[in-house]
Amino acid sequence: MNGQFRKDVIPGILVDIVLKADQKTGKLTRGVVKDILTKSSTHPHGIKVRLTDGKIGRVQKIYTE
Template sequence: MDGKNRQEIKSGMSVSVVQKQDQKTNKLTEGIVQDILTKSASHPHGIKVRLTSGIVGRVKKINN
């Protein structure tokens, strides 16, 4: 599960996201999903979410 399919991501899940300003360095930020912002079923760069901390980024990894 690499975060490219919307159905894999649910509110309350622990994920690692890359923020817009970190895309070149691919620095990951961990957090809990609050809202799913991508409306389509999938996205090649990862589903965009808002974390409970307010950070917005694309899911790169779903943590267990």
């Protein structure tokens, strides 16, 4: 899953996000979702989340089990 749909992003799941500072390089950061920050049901660049370590970025990949 690519993280464009809010219904797929649930607090507690493992995801790869791209941080604002890494958007040009596309470097991914892995972590566990703490909060979902995007209010709309979809976003073309990925749903914005806050990870448990406080980092904020847009979901690029969702890991399911």
